[in-house]
Amino acid sequence: MRSIRVLVLRLAKENPSWGYRRLHGELLVLRVKVGASTVWEILKEAGIDPAPERNSSTWANFLRSQADALLACDFMETVTPSGMRMYVLAMIEHGSRRIRILGATTHPSASWVAQAAKNLVMDLEDLGCRAQFMIRDRDGKFPTSSVPSSRRRGSKSSSAASRCQG
Numbered sequence: 001m002r003s004i005r006v007l008v009l010r011l012a013k014e015n016p017s018w019g020y021r022r023l024h025g026e027l028l029v030l031r032v033k034v035g036a037s038t039v040w041e042i043l044k045e046a047g048i049d050p051a052p053e054r055n056s057s058t059w060a061n062f063l064r065s066q067a068d069a070l071l072a073c074d075f076m077e078t079v080t081p082s083g084m085r086m087y088v089l090a091m092i093e094h095g096s097r098r099i100r101i102l103g104a105t106t107h108p109s110a111s112w113v114a115q116a117a118k119n120l121v122m123d124l125e126d127l128g129c130r131a132q133f134m135i136r137d138r139d140g141k142f143p144t145s146s147v148p149s150s151r152r153r154g155s156k157s158s159s160a161a162s163r164c165q166g
Contacts, residue, residue, distance in 0.1 A: 004034055008042045020050040068095035072135040075108065087141075089116055093131065110143035 004027075011023050018026070020043055024036040043050040063070065073091040080086060089102040102116040124131060136142050 004032060004038075005042050007032065008034075008039055009046055009048070012043060012046075012048055063094060066094075066133070068130060069132040070094040070135060071131045071133065073102070074137060075139065075141065078104075089113065091120060093129070108141045110141065113141055114143050 007027070007030075008023060011026060012018065015023075020040040021036060023043075024034065024039045027034055027039065040050045071091055071093055073089060076088045076090055078086050078088060084106060086104045086106055087108045088104045089108070091100045091102055092098070093100075100120070102120055103112070105112055
């Protein structure tokens, strides 16, 4: 029983996002016959929360911890008093929550967005901003050609849909 306890605690330490059910499943894969309730009791006696929330990283936690390094951008659609439809490219700095309007156009194209991104990078460099990641959606208006130019300056672009860095 002592060896099972040591193994359970080691797995829990090395995999902090696993709950007792996942630990139990992994033990079964290793052909260690132990009940899920036994795993739960071992964790509880050791003062380890048996739930996976103990150290799991959520998207919200990631955003808070990396706020100074994150920017996000997207298009807003608006209609002028004369009835003309305009697309406004807006960006937010997560750390300061400062919103920047990068431009507005009636026909956003990939080259227009690329130029707005280049202008943004130059402005942020002048301000000493340490942003490294740009979160955006998969809109076709965002060119893939603008990503390498920003990567040369040490930043990465990320699709919000994929929730990954880079």
